[in-house]
Amino acid sequence: MWEQIxxxxxxxxxxxxxxxxxxxxxxxxxxxxxxxxxSGPYGVAVAVVVxxxxxxxxxxxxxxxxxxxxxxxxxxxxxxxxxxxVVEEMxxxxxxxxxxxxxxxxxxxxxxFATGRRPETAAVAVTSGxxxxxxxxxxxxxxxxxxxxxxNRDIQLMLFAGVLAGAxxxxxxxxLRGMWFGGGRSRSRRSGGxxxxxxxxxxxxxxxxxxxxxxxxxxxxxxxxxxxxxxxxAAVFTRYPExxxxxxxxxxxxxxxxxxxxxxxxxxxxxxxxxxxxxMMARATATHPPIAxxxxxxxxxxxxxxRSYQESFHQATGKKGVIPASALKDDGGxxxxxxxxxxxxxxxxxxxxxxxxxxxxxxQVDDFFxxxxxxxxxxxxxxxxxxxxxxxxxxQAVCPRCGKVHDVA
Amino acid sequence: xxxxxxxxxxxxVEYKEIELDLCPECGGxxxxxxxxxxxxxxxxxxxxxxxxxxxxxxxxxLCARTMAKVNIGPGRRVLVDSCATCGLWFDRHEVEDLSRDxxxxxxxxxxxxxxxxxxxxxxxxxxx
Amino acid sequence: xxxxLILLGLLVVIVGWFVGVYxxxxxxxxxxxxxxxxxxxxxKRRFDLIPNLMETVKGYMHHERExxxxxxxARAAISGAGSIPxxxxxxxxxxxxxxxxxxxxxxxxxxxxxxxxxxxxxELTSTENKISFARQFYNxxxxxxxxKVQMFPGNIIAGMFNFQPETYFEVTEEAEREAPxxxxx
Numbered sequence: 111m112w113e114q115i116x117x118x119x120x121x122x123x124x125x126x127x128x129x130x131x132x133x134x135x136x137x138x139x140x141x142x143x144x145x146x147x148x149s150g151p152y153g154v155a156v157a158v159v160v161x162x163x164x165x166x167x168x169x170x171x172x173x174x175x176x177x178x179x180x181x182x183x184x185x186x187x188x189x190x191x192x193x194x195x196v197v198e199e200m201x202x203x204x205x206x207x208x209x210x211x212x213x214x215x216x217x218x219x220x221x222x223f224a225t226g227r228r229p230e231t232a233a234v235a236v237t238s239g240x241x242x243x244x245x246x247x248x249x250x251x252x253x254x255x256x257x258x259x260x261x262n263r264d265i266q267l268m269l270f271a272g273v274l275a276g277a278x279x280x281x282x283x284x285x286l287r288g289m290w291f292g293g294g295r296s297r298s299r300r301s302g303g304x305x306x307x308x309x310x311x312x313x314x315x316x317x318x319x320x321x322x323x324x325x326x327x328x329x330x331x332x333x334x335x336x337x338x339x340x341x342x343x344a345a346v347f348t349r350y351p352e353x354x355x356x357x358x359x360x361x362x363x364x365x366x367x368x369x370x371x372x373x374x375x376x377x378x379x380x381x382x383x384x385x386x387x388x389x390m391m392a393r394a395t396a397t398h399p400p401i402a403x404x405x406x407x408x409x410x411x412x413x414x415x416x417r418s419y420q421e422s423f424h425q426a427t428g429k430k431g432v433i434p435a436s437a438l439k440d441d442g443g444x445x446x447x448x449x450x451x452x453x454x455x456x457x458x459x460x461x462x463x464x465x466x467x468x469x470x471x472x473x474q475v476d477d478f479f480x481x482x483x484x485x486x487x488x489x490x491x492x493x494x495x496x497x498x499x500x501x502x503x504x505x506q507a508v509c510p511r512c513g514k515v516h517d518v519a
Numbered sequence: 520x521x522x523x524x525x526x527x528x529x530x531x532v533e534y535k536e537i538e539l540d541l542c543p544e545c546g547g548x549x550x551x552x553x554x555x556x557x558x559x560x561x562x563x564x565x566x567x568x569x570x571x572x573x574x575x576x577x578x579x580x581l582c583a584r585t586m587a588k589v590n591i592g593p594g595r596r597v598l599v600d601s602c603a604t605c606g607l608w609f610d611r612h613e614v615e616d617l618s619r620d621x622x623x624x625x626x627x628x629x630x631x632x633x634x635x636x637x638x639x640x641x642x643x644x645x646x647x
Numbered sequence: 648x649x650x651x652l653i654l655l656g657l658l659v660v661i662v663g664w665f666v667g668v669y670x671x672x673x674x675x676x677x678x679x680x681x682x683x684x685x686x687x688x689x690x691k692r693r694f695d696l697i698p699n700l701m702e703t704v705k706g707y708m709h710h711e712r713e714x715x716x717x718x719x720x721a722r723a724a725i726s727g728a729g730s731i732p733x734x735x736x737x738x739x740x741x742x743x744x745x746x747x748x749x750x751x752x753x754x755x756x757x758x759x760x761x762x763x764x765x766x767x768x769x770e771l772t773s774t775e776n777k778i779s780f781a782r783q784f785y786n787x788x789x790x791x792x793x794x795k796v797q798m799f800p801g802n803i804i805a806g807m808f809n810f811q812p813e814t815y816f817e818v819t820e821e822a823e824r825e826a827p828x829x830x831x832x
Contacts, residue, residue: 190764195773202685203780206790218581242555255608347780367547381574386827469536469557476538485531497531499520507530509640 112426122267122332129274129328133157136278140285143314145304162279168273169227177225181215182186182235183482190214191472192467193241196249197234197257202259203347210234214241216479220361222380224256225265232260241518242366243360251344255380258343271332275325282318289315290515314428338432341404349414349447355405357382362401403427414446486514522547523577523586523600523608533616534639540580546611549580552577552604558632567591570598581605592617614640667803670802675792679813682785686816689777690725690738696774697722697745700767704748707758711751717744734818742775781815 134154141153194212199211206229213235220240226232234256236249244252259265289311345351361381381398403426410422420433440466480487484500492512506515520529522542524598524640528548529540537557540549556563567589576585579602586600597616609617618636621628701715708715728737749768758764758777793812796805804810 191769192773195769196775199773199776199780202689203783204778242551348674349797426676465557466536470765471540472554472557473533473536480531486612493534495533496531499530501528502530503527504545507543509530510541510548511641512536 114222122225122335123327124265125276125332126271129271129278129325130161132325133161133274133281136281136285136317137312138449139314140281143285144288146450157277157281160281161436163273164200164273164277164280165270168269170197171213171218177235178212180215180223181217181478182237183478185212185214187479189478189481192246192471192474193236195343196246200250200347201252203254204261204343206232206257206261210257210260212236212239212476212477218242220244220364222252222256224259225262225466227266227269229260229263232265234260238475238479239364240361242472243364244357244468244471245464246471247348247350247353247464248357249353249471250348251350251357252380254341254344254347255354257347258340259336262336262339262341264340268336270335271329275322279322281300283324285314286318289318312439320473334399335432337398337404338407338423341408342416343435345408345411346414346416347447350412351408351419351446353410358401358408360407361444370400373395466488486518488518490516492513520549521584522581523580524610529580532639535635540638542550548611548614550609551605552602554606555632558635563589566593567599567601568595572598574598575602576600577608579605591625592620594620594621607611615642618642644645648786656691665804668801669808671763672792672795672801672805672808673812675788675795676813679785679792682781683816686778686785688780689774689781693726693741693771693774693778694722696767696771698749700771703761703764703767704752704758707755707761707764708752711748711797714744718748720744731814734816736803738778742778745771745775786815786817789815 134157137155137157138150139148139153141149143154145152185194190212191461194216197212198209208230210226210229211233212225213233215235215237215399217237218238220243222234222236222240224232224234234253236252241249243443278374338350344354347353358381382402386486393396393418406451407419407423408427411418412421416433420431423429423433477487480497486498486500488496490496490509490512492514494509494511495510496507496516498507498518502518505518507518508515520540521527521623522529524547525542525543525544528607529542529545532539532541532606533646535558537554538551539554541547542549555627561593567577570588570590572588576588577600578584578587582605584602586602589601590622591599597609597613597620599610600614602608614636618633618640619642621636622642626631641643697718701719704715718741721737721744724737724740725734728734751774752758752764752768795801796810796812
């Protein structure tokens, strides 16, 4: 089943090929415009070189830069046992060859992303705001979605597609500037002017304006498709689509915005970190499908397999479907399982109820950053724990519960 | 975090897996958004409504935007500062006031919340 | 001459197909082995965690001798299980016994307040989750393998080289039925 999904990225791959062709055509038109008749191939060569250099740069720094730019801290099992366990659980469900490295970002906005070109070197990062807001089932859904991206090899694909679109934007920008400062006029004089030069100029200008838009639209179309597929994967892994649905709702309801997100990194996140609440975004220019729609599709699933997702997607949107046909062919036909709120079969119960697990997660992530920040922990005999910041001014701190005075030294 | 009233660093107190920030100078208490809600079976059980008051707005200790004055609790009797994105600020004794209000309306509020606040901020005699 | 070339070409095609199917069968069998190894790691982890758990709860749960004994016995039954179907049955029994233990632990607030118990409970329930997720993936892999082994034309080559269909790891109905319905919070 999984190998077929990988093979079925062909459609997405065709879109990438279309973008590559667009780059070449743009290069050819610029070549003809700036270099005179017959210089098209040189323009193509320049375009390809620009693209190759950008690919190499992104290839060698991609993952580490993404993690560094977002200020991520690597965590070990003792730091955040629940998060670590959930990632391990989803690794097994996804059948990944190796558990991804786990990172936490200190940011109140709830979000998550996965990175890494191959499943063997992948990493998954979540914000502290996400861990403070979600319970265990919801976290499982979000991690399932991210590992779905890794499993479906989306990161590689989106990196590739993103660099291509970027190369087109840069080339068009430089080309337009060149035309503005009259680069093409001398050429047309040399070739004796005439109709063909004029036509080439018009074509080059139109392409320089349209190509970046088109490249971006294609890129976004691929991105949205991969989001749906990752949602479906999360539902199949967890066999509990409600977990992800409720997590998406909580994330959407959060008023905070991600501090580190830029337009370049936006498509990597589970929800678009840059979408402004209340501001209507045209569907074609969004990296992610609308959350309400994703939630509706997840909630409408009758079983925990790709076919159920496909049917629910069709019901919710009226569109044909987003799951590749071959993935549906020999689908497992797995049933849904109850969440931990009404823990049913042994083996599906979370350690505690959803509320309690949310509290535990919140405290584990807070304590992780308190340790990083050099806070001092003082347990009080009445059951409270005092956490003293390094810049604390007084020498004593009072426990508000029992009134005991603790020395802070 | 620094106290929005006296600007000195606050310290954190954890009880029953719930956290709050406490100012060592003025005794004011800060709850991160969502922290009190963690005690309740359903979200939104701790309702509030905007208050009409002459008191000046204070800056939020996390995002520095001016906080709104709201009445909180089942009886809407306690006046606190609220930042819509970051959390709630209670002046000294305002948490006890909320405890008292919750106790008076114990039928309508979540016992876990009442128990937490009652345990954390016991309502003492008048001298407290 | 031409006939000979055609025959030779045909032979190459047949041998190539033969090698291809054989290799994919071997690949699938290795995948099944790998998937089972993942399940096995988690089962062993649970097996190792139980003495620790018993030590922790003993001091608190004075009135649950039967429940505790059931867990110890279910654990012992695993060491005695030889074949994979026997093992699967014994493991399901342990899942059920552990489920009952955690259900009755709800009645012991002191135990529930113990940090040691809470982290053990998180470890054990997470291990249960890991077992069931690894099992889910294992069964998927077994299905791929069995489809290839039993369907035409894979079955011809599977028969020649003695590739057998693999056993699914299914939780016995008994264990599912006995699992307690617990309401938290």
